[in-house]
Amino acid sequence: MVATTLSKNEAPPELIREIIHRRWEIENTGYHELKGNWNMGHCFIHQEVAFQVILWFMFLAVNLFWLFLYRNRRSYAN
Structure with a gap:
């Protein structure tokens, strides 16, 4: 629903x-x-703001990694 x-x-x-x-x-x-x-x-930090910061850094790292990979694969193919 x-x-x-x-x-x-x-x-x-x-x-x-x-x-x-x-x-x-x-x-x-x-x-x-x-x-x-x-x-x-498991996150060993139990403060709400610290947990959110770590999560946002992980999102940022993953997105930068995939962006780097995607851009390099495209430029390599050309």
């Missing part, structure tokens, strides 16, 4: 379905990548 504040005219059911599926794709691939390949397991 999905709840939204949009009316049927603003967002038809097909659009809501697509948004939800893309969100789950991010959830499944993004967090799975962090947990499986980037050692995002």
Whole structure:
């Protein structure tokens, strides 16, 4: 089930379905990548702000890594 504040005219059911599926794709691939390949397991810091900072640094590191890989593969192919 999905709840939204949009009316049927603003967002038809097909659009809501697509948004939800893309969100789950991010959830499944993004967090799975962090947990499986980037050692995002148990965090030993229990302060909320510190935990968020570490999580954002991990997101940044993964995104920079994939950007570097993607850009270098494209330039290598040309």
